[in-house]
Amino acid sequence: MKPNIYLDNSATTPVRGQVFAIPSKPSFGNPSSIHHIGRRSKAAIEIARQKVADLFGVKAREIYFTPSATYSNNVALLGRARYVEQNGLGRHIITTGIEHSSALAPVKYLETQGWKVTILDVDSEGFVDERELTKAITSETSIISIMWANNEVGTLQPIERLAQIAKSHNIFFHTDAVQAAGKVKIDLNEVSADTLSITGHKLHAPKGIGALFIREGVQILPIIFGGGQEGGLFPGTEGVSEIVALGEAAEMAHADLDANQEYLRKLQKILSDKLATLPNVNLTGAMDPTKRIPGHVSVVVRGAVGEEIVEAADERGISISSVSACSGRHPSHVLKHMGYTHEEGLGSARITASVLNSVEECELAATILSEIFVDAGKLQARSDIAAKSDIAAKSDIAAKSDIAAKSDIAAKAVFATKADISAKANFALKLA
């Protein structure tokens, strides 16, 4: 029987049973209403806010609920940029080439508005070089944005030290912690980030709910205008059920953090140990398993196209992902920044486990994926042979016509009559 194994948890996670049960509980009241039905909704939101705050060791009032991490990243970066502009501070921003589009696109937008942008390179494992960051800082730098964990290759940045560099220069520091939240310890008393983004659907809460941590006293101006909800930064009537579910998921992740991390590292090892032995497969991202998102395995399969691998895996009952679409043959911008060639980047695949996966599932998936990856390599070997014999055939034809041409010239020199020339042409035709 075909299995049904979901290993694409960096894309999104299933909502955990306990979290799922919650959304029916909160009151339907509008949290802005002052009657008791509205107040019940408001109270439910504040309990959830405390639970999210506890996951990061911060105050509840430093947590703002948002519709998703895309909103969190945009408001943190563009809202801070507005503050910078209003106060006549330097318009230079530093980020990395491996950020998620929701953190990179706002920076690109600022560039169109006259900001100077420095995009830091990363090394072959996806790490930002602390010296490069320090070197990039100028008297005009007012924002640094570096993701905590990369979604594609799983690398965890030395975020505490990077944030410290920003702090020591008195520069605002934002981090996208979407892939790290609930999987590794995030203590914002130790990491001096000013703002931090998360999203519910990567930690077993529903989609359509995120959060932004804004350190008390840090100024972010609104970029969306409406009511006064969430400090006026995320106006609009709150999705109470989703907020409550995020609070539940954060509480569960917090309570089980160490055990979950240990379990996910075990699943990660089962998957990566097997895949790393394949002749045409290379692991990507941080090689030290403890510097990766727990449960995250990423590879490039030589000779394969990521999208085709994903389809082959899907046919055999395993859901994984790739950033390379065979239609456009566009490899990932992340791998490109890590120094991978266009060809290497095409064969990327990402296999990401969650605590809802079993050991048996990961063992079976590792076996099936190994077969698929090796087959993808064989296909390439066959097309290599085909390409070689194609080249050989072409050079054979070229050689033959070269002989024909030469014998044509030679014949012309020897035979001067029309009859002789046509005889030669026949000879040349036969050779071709």
Ligand SMILES: Cc1ncc(COP(=O)(O)O)c(C=O)c1O
């Ligand atoms: C690193 C990272 N940042 C931001 C996002 C965007 O999150 P959302 O879907 O909540 O907008 C994602 C989602 O894939 C992500 O992986």
